[in-house]
Amino acid sequence: MNTHTIKRLPVDTGVSGWEAISTRSAPVRMLDGNVSADWLIIGAGFAGLSAARRLSQLRPHDSIVVVDAHEIAKGPAGRNSGFMIDVPHSLSTGEYSVAGESATALEIEQNRFAIGFAAHAAAEYGMSAHTFDPSGKINAAATERGLKLNLKYAKSLAGIGEKHELFDAAQMREITGSHYYHGGLYTPGAVMIQPAQYIRDLADGLAQKISLYERSPIVELTKAGAGWVAKSHTGQVSAPKVILAVNGHIEDFGHFQGRLLHVFTYASMTAAYSHDQFSRPATGKDRWALLPADPMGATVRKITENGLSRIVIRTKFTYDPSITVTPKRVAAIAEEQRQSLDARFPELKDTPIEFSWAGRLCLSRNSVPAFGEVEDNLYAACCENGLGTVKSTLAGVMAAELATGTESAFLQRFSQSPEPSKLPPRLLTQLGVSSVIRWQELRAGKEG
Numbered sequence: 248m249n250t251h252t253i254k255r256l257p258v259d260t261g262v263s264g265w266e267a268i269s270t271r272s273a274p275v276r277m278l279d280g281n282v283s284a285d286w287l288i289i290g291a292g293f294a295g296l297s298a299a300r301r302l303s304q305l306r307p308h309d310s311i312v313v314v315d316a317h318e319i320a321k322g323p324a325g326r327n328s329g330f331m332i333d334v335p336h337s338l339s340t341g342e343y344s345v346a347g348e349s350a351t352a353l354e355i356e357q358n359r360f361a362i363g364f365a366a367h368a369a370a371e372y373g374m375s376a377h378t379f380d381p382s383g384k385i386n387a388a389a390t391e392r393g394l395k396l397n398l399k400y401a402k403s404l405a406g407i408g409e410k411h412e413l414f415d416a417a418q419m420r421e422i423t424g425s426h427y428y429h430g431g432l433y434t435p436g437a438v439m440i441q442p443a444q445y446i447r448d449l450a451d452g453l454a455q456k457i458s459l460y461e462r463s464p465i466v467e468l469t470k471a472g473a474g475w476v477a478k479s480h481t482g483q484v485s486a487p488k489v490i491l492a493v494n495g496h497i498e499d500f501g502h503f504q505g506r507l508l509h510v511f512t513y514a515s516m517t518a519a520y521s522h523d524q525f526s527r528p529a530t531g532k533d534r535w536a537l538l539p540a541d542p543m544g545a546t547v548r549k550i551t552e553n554g555l556s557r558i559v560i561r562t563k564f565t566y567d568p569s570i571t572v573t574p575k576r577v578a579a580i581a582e583e584q585r586q587s588l589d590a591r592f593p594e595l596k597d598t599p600i601e602f603s604w605a606g607r608l609c610l611s612r613n614s615v616p617a618f619g620e621v622e623d624n625l626y627a628a629c630c631e632n633g634l635g636t637v638k639s640t641l642a643g644v645m646a647a648e649l650a651t652g653t654e655s656a657f658l659q660r661f662s663q664s665p666e667p668s669k670l671p672p673r674l675l676t677q678l679g680v681s682s683v684i685r686w687q688e689l690r691a692g693k694e695g
């Protein structure tokens with residue numbers, strides 16, 4: 248009998264501003280008593296809910312249960328910066344490189360497929376433009392090096408026929424109100440989401456087709472006949488087939504151990520402010536979205552709703568194999584984020600930061616997902632390599648197709664990706680990853 252005892256549960260440090268300003272329509276329901284279903288999905292982030300939506304399309308009469316350890320949108324799915332990116336965007340290389348022609352074409356095709364899947368859901372469930380905005384994004388350069396990185400990236404995008412536009416400092420100032428940026432590289436295919444609202448709207452849209460249990464961490468998963476029984480502290484679910492959509496926590500279910508890198512990144516959101524309080528358009532247009540030209544720099548977004556704006560900044564990466572970070576760390580990084588904001592938007596110096604938080608990423612050394620049938624009737628859609636709004640959406644859809652025996656050329660190619668490669672011994676990995684991150688952050692300088 249296969250039994251997995253899950254000893255380590257997810258910890259979400261700090262309150263995500265996205266989650267705090269989003270709304271939910273249904274009350275929280277915890278797992279209670281014994282439940283049976285045709286399908287169980289563990290994890291209600293991008294991967295889990297996308298798997299649920301695809302299953303509901305492929306098997307409309309089957310019962311689908313989704314459980315999450317926490318409340319929906321309180322985890323990483325509701326605490327990211329909301330860039331759904333179509334063009335190549337690899338975090339591990341330190342540059343947004345374009346790989347070989349066929350690998351790049353496949354990556355773009357897969358990213359656009361995932362964005363298309365999300366776009367259908369957004370349209371079907373009536374998500375607003377504040378939640379799902381196909382606005383594109385700008386890679387912003389604050390240094391000479393950043394400008395060079397943008398030029399290099401623009402050249403490689405031109406080489407593969409991808410639309411893009413270079414902005415100069417004056418155009419960046421007009422968009423953002425800030426004198427900080429020397430230039431930008433706009434690509435039109437990205438969709439900007441309000442991540443917490445997107446996840447909540449997705450769950451609401453699926454409400455008639457799934458049973459969702461929140462605050463119900465799975466602490467034991469046991470093979471029972473051909474299927475599985477998953478236990479929380481308050482109940483259990485029996486299902487013939489289970490999809491694990493828990494990202495890096497797949498290790499705690501006994502799979503891909505010693506193959507996944509657990510990295511955290513950090514964000515802060517200002518309090519809401521009105522444009523009327525400034526004598527000039529100090530933060531530019533109502534909405535904009537900046538990725539750093541150097542991937543180790545700061546991601547900055549502005550949102551405006553009902554005349555009130557907020558700025559959200561994400562910086563820093565830390566390697567934390569324990570998959571937990573302290574509130575003290577979040578507070579220390581929030582101080583640095585305050586300085587990054589002040590350097591960009593001096594007029595905002597009296598606008599407080601209202602929310603600061605940390606969130607998990609899962610990377611593999613060879614940038615591949617932890618995907619497939621890992622035991623009989625147990626499927627994994629995990630390890631998003633830092634771009635889970637898109638990659639986990641895709642992995643969830645693919646896991647639903649794999650588990651239902653649905654054949655597609657897309658699935659065939661997705662399934663061909665190799666396993667995450669083994670990591671060196673833990674101490675070496677800790678030293679290696681931490682020093683690479685530190686060195687890349689120093690090199691990023693003013694981009695951060």
Ligand SMILES: Cc1cc2nc3c(=O)[nH]c(=O)nc-3n(C[C@H](O)[C@H](O)[C@H](O)COP(=O)(O)OP(=O)(O)OC[C@H]3O[C@@H](n4cnc5c(N)ncnc54)[C@H](O)[C@@H]3O)c2cc1C
Pocket residue numbers: 253256257289290291292293294295314315316317322323324325326327328329330331332463464465466492493494496511512513514561605606607608628629630631633634635636637638639
């Ligand atoms: C600050 C920040 C900024 C980011 N910016 C971006 C961005 O702009 N674009 C982008 O694409 N990505 C971004 N990311 C990454 C993105 O948030 C993740 O890649 C994405 O959330 C992964 O989705 P997922 O569904 O695979 O996993 P998750 O969203 O982590 O969902 C997994 C779920 O599994 C649940 N779970 C785990 N263990 C158990 C258990 N034992 N029982 C029950 N449930 C369990 C967790 O509670 C969690 O809700 C960012 C992340 C952070 C933190």
